[in-house]
Amino acid sequence: MAEPLLRVKDLKKYFPIRRGVLQRTVGYVRAVDGVSFEVERGETLGVVGESGCGKSTMARSILRLIEPTAGEVWFEGENLLRLSGSSLRHMRRQMQIVFQDPYASLNPRYSIGYTLEEPMIVHRLHTPAERKRRVRWLLERVGLDPDYAKRYPHEFSGGQRQRIGIARALVLQPKLILLDEPVAALDVSVQSQVLNLLEDLQDEFDLTYIFVAHDLSVVRHISDRILVLYLGRMAELADAEVLFVDPLHPYTRALLSAVPVPDPDAKRERIILRGDVPSPANPPHGCPFHTRCPVAMDVCRSEVPAWREVKPRHYVACHLY
Amino acid sequence: MSTVLPNGSLTQAAERKRGIGRALVKSIREYPMVYLGSFIVFVLIVVAVFAPWLAPYDPTKQFANGLTPDGMPVAPNHQFLLGTDDVGRDELSRLIYGSRVSLEVGIFATFISLVIGTTLGLISGYFGGVIDSVIMRLTDVVLAFPFLLLTMALVAVLQPSVTNVFIAIGVQGWGTMARVVRGQVLAVKSFEYVQAERAIGASTARILFRVILPNVLGPVIVLAALSVGFNILAEAGLSVLGIGVQPPTPSWGNMVSEGLLTYRFAPWMMWAPGTALLIAVLGFNLLGDGLRDIFDPRTTTHG
C-alpha cells in the first residue's frame, strides 16, 4: 500500500488543572495519552469511545484547533505540529472538520452564502462571481436549494444545518475530513439522510474520513476500520467487520454487548460493567480499564499493556493477548 | 423567532437591515420604556445640537433688567421663562447651552471607556492566560479605586476644562466594560463556529474583529447607554464641587452649584438644572435597561 494520508504518532493532550489564587498547576487531565494510528487514502476510520475517552479532543488536536501537548501528525509529508502561521493556515485547506452541534457551528450573523464563501475569501481563491457559483453548486451537491444562500442559519432545521456544515467543509476541496459526532444531534430519520450523503460525497470527491462517534451502530455502518479509545488510550483497532464479529479487548466486548438492539427477539449475552469510567485526571495504574474489567489479572493492575498486532491488521492493548 | 426574508433582488445587507429594523419596531412596541428613554435622549440631542437657535438669548449675556433693583435674581416671567441667575443671565438659555456640555462629557467619556474597555476585554478573553490575568488585575484596581477621589486628582493635574473632565471620567469607566466584554468573549469563543473559523484557516485578527466583536456588541451598547447617564451625573458632581466645567461656560453642574448659594431666595436656579439632570439621566437609564431587556434572550418571550 502507498504512503498513508495521515500518520498520527504518540499524540498527547494534557489539560492542566489549576487551583488556588495563583492558579498553580496541580495536575493534568490526560485527555489524549499517546495515540498513534494511520489513515489510508479514501478510507473511513471510525473512532469510538465513551464520554471522557478523548475522541473529540484527539480530532481537534490533529487539526490543531486544540494545541496538542506532544506527538507528531504527519500529513502529506509534513509534520503539522511543526507548522505555524501561514503555512499552517495553508495546510488547513487540506483537512476540514464537521462539528457535532449544527446550531453552534454556524455563525448566526452570516448568511449561508457567506458562510460557504468565507473559506474562499480567506484563502483568496476565485473571483467573486466564481465563488458565488461554487456556493450554489455546493448547496445543490449537499441536497439543498441553491437559493438558500441568501438565508440565515435560524431558518433551517438541524439536518439542513448539518448539510450546510458539510458543504463548508467541502468548499476548499480538502483531502481529509474529520467528522466529530456529525449525526449525534440529529433525529433518527434525518441521521440516515446525512450518513448517505457523507457516503456519496466520499465517492464523488475521493475523501478520507475520520469519523468520531459514540453510537456504535452508526460507526459500524460507515467505517472501514475502527479505533476504540478508553481514557485517552487506544484499546483496539481493527477492520469494522472483524471488530464487530470478533472483538478482542474486554472493553470492546462490553461496549458492543451494551448497545440495545432494535429487535425484540435478539438474545445476546450482555456484559454489564461495574462502576463508571475513572477520571482522566487520576487514571488507574497499569491498564486503564482494569478497574472495570471482568477478567482483570494481577499484571493488569501494575503494567500498562503494550499495543500489539495480535492478528493481521488487528491491534489490541491487553495483557490477555 | 423566524423572520421571513423577502425574495427579490435586494442585496443581502439591505435584507438584513430590514430584518433588524422590523425587529426593532416590534421591540419598541413591546417595551414602551425604551421608547420613552429614546424619546428623551432624542430631545436632548436635538436641544444640544440646535442650542444657538433654540436659546432665546446669549447664555453669557448679563441683562440690565436681569436683576431686581436690590440685586436679586429675577423670578420666572414673560421675558425670562425660567428666571435669571445671580448676575442677571437668562436661566433658560444657560440650561439649553448647558445640555451641550452634559452630552459632550457623557458621550465622549463613554466613548473613551468603550474603546479602552472593549479592546482590553477582547484581548483578555480571547488570549487568556497571563495576558488575561494582568488585564483583569488592572481592571480590579480601576474598579476598586474611589471614583470621585481619582477624578478629582486627575482633573487637578490636568486643569479643569470640558475636555479634561471627560478624559478623567472616561479613563476610569472602562473597568465594567472590559469585564462584560471579556465574559461575552469567553462565551462566544466556546461556540463551535469560532473553531470552524479557525479550521478554514482564518487569521486571529479576522476571528477577533469579524466573528467575535459583532457578537459582544449587544451588551456593550446597553452598558454604554447606562454609562452616558452615569457620566452626565459625574460631570455635574465635579462641577458642583467646583472642579468640573468652569464658569462662564454653562453646565448643569455649575448651574446647580451657583443655585446652591442662592437657594433660599431664588430656588428656580437650582430647580431648573436639577430637573434637567434628572430627566436626562432617567432617559439614558430607561434606554439602557430597555435595550438590556431586548438583548437578553432570557427576558424575551420568543427565543
Added chain:
Amino acid sequence: MAKVLDVRGLRVDFRIDERYYPAVHDIHFHIDEGETLGLVGESGCGKSVTSLAIMRLLGPGTKVSGEVRYGGKNLLAIPDAEMRRIRGNDISMIFQEPMTSLNPVQRIGTQIGESLFLHRGLTGRAAREQAIQLLQEVGIPRAEEVVDDYPHQLSGGMRQRVMIAIAMACNPKLLIADEPTTALDVTIQAQILDLMRRLSRDHGTSILLITHDLGVVAEMCQRVAVMYAGQIVEQGPVREIFKHPQHPYTIGLLNSIPRMDGPRTRLTPIEGNVPSLRNMPRGCRFAPRCPHAMDVCRAQDPEPVMVEPGHDVRCWLHAPVKEAR
C-alpha cells in the same frame, strides 16, 4: 389485566404569539399493571409533552383537554392538592438530565428524605435509614457515605440512580421515565436499564418509557406507541411493531437506523424533515414525507384503525375501504 393509566383523547395546545397550536393531538393509550410501555418518536413529536400533561406539570400558555384516568379518577379534573399527593407517591417521574433534576445544594439523603417525609411522614433516623436502603437497592456502592454526598460528587450514572431511588421511594404504581438514559454512555445505559427492569419486576411498577431509541424500546417494553407530530400513529405489542410494522412512518424509522448485525447496506432514510408546530400539514401529518401518500392523505386526517387485536394504526392505507373514499 387491570389498567393503571388510561389516556383518552388527550390534547395539548401551546400558545405561540396569541394563537394555539396542538402539540399533542387526540392521543389514546393505556398502561397495564406491571407493564412497560414505550413511547417513541423524534424530537418535537410531543412525547415529553404527553408525560408532562399526565403529571399536570405543563406551565401557563398551554391548554390540556381529554381524560387521564388513574385509579377511577380523571387526573386532569381533580383538585391541585389531590394531584400533589399523587405525584411522587402514586406516579413518579425521572428525567433525561440527572444533573439538573437534583438540587445541587442539598445532600442526597435530604432529597430522598423529602419525598419520604411528604408522602409517608418519615423523619430523622427512620428517613435516613430508609434512604440508605433505597440507595442500596438502586445499586449504589457505599450507600452509607453517598447519602451525605452532594449531587456534584457523583457521576452521571450515579445521579440517575439517585433519581430512580427518589422516584421509587414511595413505591409508585407508575414510573414515567423521560429519556432516562439518553445523556449516559452505553455501558452506563446498560446498567440503568437493567436496574429499571429489576425494579419493575420486583415491585410490579408499571413504566411509561419515553425514548427516541428503538433499541431501548425493543429491550425494555412489552408494548410500544409510536408518535409522530403530536399523534400516536401506531401502537401495539413490541414484537408486532418491530416484526410487522404497518404505518409507513414506523417502517421508515426501522429502515433508517444502521444495524449492529447483518450486512452493511445503504440506509433508506425518510425524506424531508419533521414539521414544526406552526406549519402542520393538512390531513395526515406524515403525508408530505410518506412514499405512499394518496390524495385522501393530504385532505383528511385518518382515524386510528385496529389491524390486529391490540395493534392500532393511524393510516389511510389501513382504513376500511368505504371510509377511504
